[in-house]
Structures are given as structure tokens and as C-alpha cells.
Amino acid sequence: MKISVIIPAYNEEKGIESTIKRIPKEVFEIIVVDNNSADKTAEIAKKLGAKVIKETKQGYGYALQKGFKTAQGDIIVTLDADGQYPGEKILELVDYLIKNDLDFLNCSRFPLQNKNSLPFTRILGNYFLTFLTKILFGLKTNDSQSGMMIFKKEILNKIKLESGDMPLSQELKIKTYLAGFKYGEVNIPYYPRQGESKLFPLKHGIKNSKSLIELKLKHLHPLFLPIVSLIFIIFIYSFLASFNLNKQFINVTSDVNGENGLAVINWLNAGIFNLKLGKYVNGYLENKDSLKQINPKDFYTHHPVFYLLPTYFLYKIFGISEITTRGGIFLMFLISIIFLFFALQKIFNNLFYSFLTTLIFILLPGTVYYGTTFELAVFSLPTALITFSLFIFYYFSKKQIYFYFLLASIFLGGSMGWFYFFMPASIWVYLLFDKNKNFIKERKILLITLPLVSTLIFSFNLLHIYLLKRTYGFQDLKEAFLYRSQRAPFYNWLQVIYMRMQLNFNDLFLWLGVLGFFLYFLVYFKKCKIISPLFLMPIFNTMVFYQWSTHPFGVVFFLPIVAIFVSLFLIFIYERFKTYGLIFALLIILIGGIFSYKRLDYFINKFLILGPNDVATLKNLKNQVNNNEICLGQNQMGLYYGGIVMWYLRKNIYFSPDCLDDVNKFKNLKLAIIFNPQLGQFYLDEANKFISKGFKPIGCSDLWCYLSKQ
Structure with missing residues (x-):
């Protein structure tokens, strides 16, 4: 039985000599993998008779894997080059492996025989990572991070090692165990280190934890993580929304909760078709006989009114209450969040990026507050997100079912608000300049059908207005449009818009969104240009409905694109700084979430129109x-x-x-x-x-x- 001892080494001239000298002469070979050392590590190892090979890719895992490929023995033993592991016990431990018919023997440092051999912070880190390994994989071990392992080389033919850094040690143990090999463990002595440590507890602790989670996810059903991520997002959004869902109609914009709720009550009392699906709020209708008091000119015809339907059904099923009044828009937002989550996954082709962006979106105070406010204009946001998501599904899959759902979504959104029409228009503008050669046929069809279907539902809304108020309805609509689109001094208008954005986004997310805006055009435009409709829609809306955009909810259509821009900024940091970038992103989410919670509290409990x-x-x-x-x-x-x-x-x-x-x-x-x-x-x-x-x-x-x- 030939034994190959593999020692990865990086600047270990102080420890390599004692490490090699402890190894029994009976071993077949000692392989020292020099991982870009700048000292005399390689020179010392050669003098002591070790085979020295080079690995230029920096990392503990790369060095070990190079040694595995070079080793000629039947039994592999790994040691660190710092003199801490008991190389003198190799023959004894190999004998234990063979006698107990094991394939893999982990040499556990715990419980420590020498209390001075490991700092407290590293003891704590090892305990945590070992605990996490037990929980995630069921591996019975006292030391998942041990660098001394003894195993049959044949194991390497049955498992695929991927890590190039410190996580390789835990990866090798876990994959051996999961592959069904016989796994054992013994306690060994562990000596004080010789030379300077290359390990950074926080950095490597985070990296190893991340590696454990990623490894676990690879062994789960492919839909498990997306579903868990989505459930988490829905839970967080529902939790935040719960603060406002059952609130009395006393905070800002709650006048529309009462107004639209009254319109739905009138549908219930007087009959939805008796009222021709029209919105009547000039009085309370007790029954059908109350229809006599209606002057057709009193119908509200400034906007399409089919956004009342979700609340109508909630009232019929669950009764009239504050929560059922807000429940319609809340459910619409929930559905749109689910659609957006999967659409972003298609765009980024990365679950973490999709999760991050959707999480930021639901943390924005405007998303939560106006996602629970029965305001007619707000319904155009979730319906626009549904349409955008269906466009993304169709664009990436070219499945006809998504094409038909896309057209159906235009009927849904177009019947709920004029603002919605800027979404199919924005998609149309994007397609006008799209160069995707794999989408030419579908692009041509959409360039024709999008304006046709939009015109059809737009005309349907005009017909509904005519049925309610005849030609007077068109005059009323024209006056409403001219009022909502009237111009004001730009500087004054911009000041109001900025204040609305502070209210709906919070300062941290707002300014990170500005940075993300520049990164989008400088770094990510080619990869993510398909998000352009989410950027164009609020721009078009603001340009046309200039006065309307100064309402407290006038900037809600910017919510999705601001979330994306913030996410792109955090992705940019993460891609360049990896572990530290991830820590930074988590801190931003935490701090931004706190700021959003405070702003939401202001919306709900302090920005009041009644008591x-x-x-x-x-x-x-x-x-x-x-x-x-x-x-x-x-x-x-x-x-x-x-x-x-x-x-x-x-x-x-x-x-x-x-x-x-x-x-x-x-x-x-x-x-x-x-x-x-x-x-x-x-x-x-x-x-x-x-x-x-x-x-x-x-x-x-x-x-x-x-x-x-x-």
C-alpha cells in the first residue's frame, strides 16, 4: 500500500522543515505544492527530499487538487505546512483506516489536546462551520475544517472537487460522505503554529459558510431555492403591508380608499350592471331605487374604472372592511411581485440577483404603502409589471402561450388606468431598436399587435365613457387631461418631484439608484438593456402627466427601475469585491430596510389627513x-x-x-x-x-x- 503525503505551501519556510521531518520514512512520496511562495519554502522542501511542484493559481484548494493529480500512491494524506498536524502519526492513522475498513478518515483537532494551539476566534469559527455542516448535510464530525485527511485515492474518481480555496477541505469531506463512502474520524494532537498564519477568520469564515450553502443548494430540487426565495419575499412584503392593510382611513391618500370603496358599495347596493359598471361617488346608494337620484353627469370618467372589480369580489365574498377595501390592490401587487421575480431571473440568469432586486423593490416604502392603497392610478403599476414580465417570458422562450397572455394582460391593464398604456408603448419603443436576430419574427408581430390591441382597449374605455355620459364624458375627460398635464416652472416642479422620491424611496436607496443609473449605461446596458421599458414607462408618464406626477403617489412608476438601479450598484460592488462586496450589500439592505421602515411608519402613522x-x-x-x-x-x-x-x-x-x-x-x-x-x-x-x-x-x-x- 503506497502512501502519498500532499502538503500545500505558501510562504511556509518556518514550518515546512519540521512538517517534513515528522513524516515517517516509510511513506511512498512527499509532495509539496508550492503555491507562489516568495520565500525559501520550495528550496527547503527539496533539500529534505520532497517532490516540489508548482501551482500558479493562488488558493489552498488549487494547491491540493494539483497534488491529488500528481500523487502516485493508493492512500492520500494531506497536511498543512505549518507544523501543526502530527505527521509522525501517519502510519498509525493509515493502519486505523485499513483495520476499520474505512475509505476516508478525518483527523479531528477537537477536543483540543493543547489549548494554546488555536486562537479563540478560530475555535469559535470552526465550531460554527462544523455545526452548519452537521445541520445541512448530516455529517457526524467534530472538525469539518481539518487540514489532515487520510483517504483512498479511488475516492477522487467518484467525486468532483470544485473549490480553489479554503472550502475544499469541507467539500472533500462532504462529497465523500454523500457519495456513500465509509467515513470515520479520530482525535489527533494539534501543535502551535510555526510562522505567520495566512488565514483571515472573518473573510474565510464567510467564504466557507457561503460555500456550504451553495453546496447544499446544488443537492436540492432546482425549484427549491426559487420557491423558498419567493416565499421569503412574499412574507416580508405581507408583513410590511399588514401595518396598513387594516388601518382606518386616516393617512395620506386614504380619501381614495373611502371614495373607491364607496363606489364599490354602490355597485353592490344598486347593482353593478344597473350602474353600467360606472363609478358613482356623489352619494351613497342604498338600493336600486336610489338610481333615480343619479345624474349621468355625476359618473366619474377621468379614468377607466375596472380597477374596482377586485374589491367588488372581495366585498361580495368577505364583506366590507378596511382590509377588503385595500385587499384588491394588495393582491395585484403580490401577483406582480411574483411575475417580476421570475422575469428578473430570466434577465440576470442569476437567482441571487433576481432575489436582491425584488427584495429591494418590496422594501421601498412607496411599494408597501401604495401597494395597500385603493388608488386608481396605482393599479397601473402591478398590471404594467405583469405585462413587462410576460414580454420577458415571451422574449426569452418564444412560446406562443406567453404571447397570448401578453395580449390578455394589455386588456387587463388598459381597463384599469390610462397610465398603464405607457408600458406597451415602452415595449414597442424598445422593440423598434432591438437587434436580436433570434427574435426577428416575433418582433415584427409585436410591433403590429401591441399598438392594435392597445388601441382596441383604449377605444373600449372611450365607449364605456360614452355609454355613461355621452359626449359630455369626452369633454370631461379632455378637461381632466389638460389639468393633469399642465406645465409648471421646471425648478419648482423638480423640487416637488425630488421630495416625492425621498418619500417613496428613502434617501439611501434614492442616491444608490442614481449611482446604479450611471452604472447601467456604462457597464450593464448591453447585458440588461431589455429592462429599458421599466425605465421608459415612468419617463413617458412624467413627461405627459406633468402636473399629476407631483402627487404624493406621482412617482410610483419609478419604483421598479429604482430597485433595479440600486441592485445593479450592489451587484457591481459584489462582482468586484466578492466576500466584502456581499457584506456591503447585506449592510445596505439592512440599513436601507431600517430607513424604509421609518419612512413607512411616517406614511402610516404620521402623514395623516384625519385622526x-x-x-x-x-x-x-x-x-x-x-x-x-x-x-x-x-x-x-x-x-x-x-x-x-x-x-x-x-x-x-x-x-x-x-x-x-x-x-x-x-x-x-x-x-x-x-x-x-x-x-x-x-x-x-x-x-x-x-x-x-x-x-x-x-x-x-x-x-x-x-x-x-x-
Whole structure:
């Protein structure tokens, strides 16, 4: 039985001599693999009779693998060149291997016989890595990192070693065990090191941990990791969304929760088809008989309104509540996140990059908050992401099923908002300049069908407006468009946009996104140019709907591309600095997540348009008043509080100043709800209008005050 001893060495002139001298003369060969040493390691080894070979690829694993290929013996023994392992016990240990009919013998340093042979930090690191090895692979070992191993050379023909660095030691043990070879372990003495250590505990600990996880993943089902990653993302997003899903309608943009929720309640009460699927929020409809009070001009026709359908079905199935009101947009976002995750995997061809980008997207405060806000414009974002993802699936696979789903998604998105149409338009612009020779036929078809299908659903929306309001609907739509697209001084507009971005992205992710923007065009454009539609859509939207983009939610269409740009910056750092780049990325995600959580807390608990006591008062009034007995005062913010009031009261109300000027309306009034006069002169004047008509203040809650008609 021939024994080959392999010793990887890098600048080990202080330890190589004692290492070789301890080895029994009976061994067949001693191979020292010189791994670019700049000292006398190779010279000393040669003088002592060792066979010295060179390995220019720097790394412990590369050196060992070179030795394995050179070895002529039947039994392989590995030692480090620092004099710490007991080379004098090689024959005894080989004998143990043979007598116990083992294929592989691991020489464990633990429990340590010499307490001074290993620093505490390395003891701790070894314990952690050994524990991780046990958990992930079930390998019963006390020392997964030992550099002294004894095994039959035939093992190397049955396993494939990949690591070029420190992880090779654990890889060899694990793959031997998984391949079914007979594995054993004995405790050995371990001596103090001779010479300077080349090991960096943190760096190599992270690298070995990463290697263990990667090795485990290779032995799992190919769908396991994507599914686990996606479940994690869905869990994090759902957890963050839960802070707002069941919240009272009191925070910013919650007026639309009440308004759109009221529209859906009217569908339920009066009949969805009796209302011609139109959005009516000028009053509360108790039943079909209430249809008589509707003036067709009161239908809301500034936008397509089929975004109300998800909430309609949630109301019918689960009842009317804050959570079912927000549930429709939440579910749409969840679906779009799943689509985006797999689309990014196609683009990057890297699960980690896809996971990183999607994680950043769901951590952005705007994604969480407006992903749980029943705002009509926001529905265009998840539907646009679904369309983009289906385009990516079709582009990379050319399967017809994705083509048909892509067209169907245009019907879905186009029926929910005008803003959505910028996505198929952006895809069309991208295809106009696309040079992919493998997509020529499909490209031509899409260049024709995208505008055709978009025009078809656009015309369907116009037809719906005509059925609701006839030609007056077109005039109303034109005025709404001109208002939302009107220009303002650029500098003032830009200041507002920047503030909205700070609110929706947080400063850290925003500025990293700016850096990622430059990296995209300088480094990644050729590889990732297919993400261009996600960049073009918000640009087109902002250019056209100039005024609208200054709303608190006016920058939501930038959320996906900002997440991608931030991710590209972190990927750039990771690809250049590997372990340290990974640590940096994790720190950025952690710090950015904390900043986002604080910004989300501001959205939910501090950026308020009402107080909890205001809503509590509405709930108390619900069974104390009848239809048209309450008048709601005006506000300066341009918010439709009437939707919130009628949603909670389930009663019709009047509005100031009509309730004071119209005799028939005035005589029915019993109560007025106004904003606290202390908020400013406008609200003081509003209070005086009611007082002059015989109303008497009876109390205040948070932002509202109440007056009783005498």
C-alpha cells in the first residue's frame, strides 16, 4: 500500500522543515505544492527530499487538487505546512483506516489536546462551520475544517472537487460522505503554529459558510431555492403591508380608499350592471331605487374604472372592511411581485440577483404603502409589471402561450388606468431598436399587435365613457387631461418631484439608484438593456402627466427601475469585491430596510389627513343619523372626504356650501362636520358660515369639529 503525503505551501519556510521531518520514512512520496511562495519554502522542501511542484493559481484548494493529480500512491494524506498536524502519526492513522475498513478518515483537532494551539476566534469559527455542516448535510464530525485527511485515492474518481480555496477541505469531506463512502474520524494532537498564519477568520469564515450553502443548494430540487426565495419575499412584503392593510382611513391618500370603496358599495347596493359598471361617488346608494337620484353627469370618467372589480369580489365574498377595501390592490401587487421575480431571473440568469432586486423593490416604502392603497392610478403599476414580465417570458422562450397572455394582460391593464398604456408603448419603443436576430419574427408581430390591441382597449374605455355620459364624458375627460398635464416652472416642479422620491424611496436607496443609473449605461446596458421599458414607462408618464406626477403617489412608476438601479450598484460592488462586496450589500439592505421602515411608519402613522377619533365618531354616528342629515364642510387640500364619511356611515350626506344655500337640503340637516377652526382662517370662515345659519358647536375630535342645528 503506497502512501502519498500532499502538503500545500505558501510562504511556509518556518514550518515546512519540521512538517517534513515528522513524516515517517516509510511513506511512498512527499509532495509539496508550492503555491507562489516568495520565500525559501520550495528550496527547503527539496533539500529534505520532497517532490516540489508548482501551482500558479493562488488558493489552498488549487494547491491540493494539483497534488491529488500528481500523487502516485493508493492512500492520500494531506497536511498543512505549518507544523501543526502530527505527521509522525501517519502510519498509525493509515493502519486505523485499513483495520476499520474505512475509505476516508478525518483527523479531528477537537477536543483540543493543547489549548494554546488555536486562537479563540478560530475555535469559535470552526465550531460554527462544523455545526452548519452537521445541520445541512448530516455529517457526524467534530472538525469539518481539518487540514489532515487520510483517504483512498479511488475516492477522487467518484467525486468532483470544485473549490480553489479554503472550502475544499469541507467539500472533500462532504462529497465523500454523500457519495456513500465509509467515513470515520479520530482525535489527533494539534501543535502551535510555526510562522505567520495566512488565514483571515472573518473573510474565510464567510467564504466557507457561503460555500456550504451553495453546496447544499446544488443537492436540492432546482425549484427549491426559487420557491423558498419567493416565499421569503412574499412574507416580508405581507408583513410590511399588514401595518396598513387594516388601518382606518386616516393617512395620506386614504380619501381614495373611502371614495373607491364607496363606489364599490354602490355597485353592490344598486347593482353593478344597473350602474353600467360606472363609478358613482356623489352619494351613497342604498338600493336600486336610489338610481333615480343619479345624474349621468355625476359618473366619474377621468379614468377607466375596472380597477374596482377586485374589491367588488372581495366585498361580495368577505364583506366590507378596511382590509377588503385595500385587499384588491394588495393582491395585484403580490401577483406582480411574483411575475417580476421570475422575469428578473430570466434577465440576470442569476437567482441571487433576481432575489436582491425584488427584495429591494418590496422594501421601498412607496411599494408597501401604495401597494395597500385603493388608488386608481396605482393599479397601473402591478398590471404594467405583469405585462413587462410576460414580454420577458415571451422574449426569452418564444412560446406562443406567453404571447397570448401578453395580449390578455394589455386588456387587463388598459381597463384599469390610462397610465398603464405607457408600458406597451415602452415595449414597442424598445422593440423598434432591438437587434436580436433570434427574435426577428416575433418582433415584427409585436410591433403590429401591441399598438392594435392597445388601441382596441383604449377605444373600449372611450365607449364605456360614452355609454355613461355621452359626449359630455369626452369633454370631461379632455378637461381632466389638460389639468393633469399642465406645465409648471421646471425648478419648482423638480423640487416637488425630488421630495416625492425621498418619500417613496428613502434617501439611501434614492442616491444608490442614481449611482446604479450611471452604472447601467456604462457597464450593464448591453447585458440588461431589455429592462429599458421599466425605465421608459415612468419617463413617458412624467413627461405627459406633468402636473399629476407631483402627487404624493406621482412617482410610483419609478419604483421598479429604482430597485433595479440600486441592485445593479450592489451587484457591481459584489462582482468586484466578492466576500466584502456581499457584506456591503447585506449592510445596505439592512440599513436601507431600517430607513424604509421609518419612512413607512411616517406614511402610516404620521402623514395623516384625519385622526383615529374622527373615524371613531363616524362609527358612533352611523346608527344615530339618517340619509342627508349631515353636511360636510369644505377643505383646502382638494381631498374628497365625502367618500370616507359615507363609507363609514353608510348614509348619504350633503356638502358645503350647497347644504347651506339649498333650502330643501338645509331643512333636513341635523349635524355639520367641519375642520377645526384653529387650523386656519379658511376653516374659521367655514365654521362661521354654519354658526350664522343657526348651528351650535358641540365638540371636536382630532381634526374635525361638530355643530348641531338648533
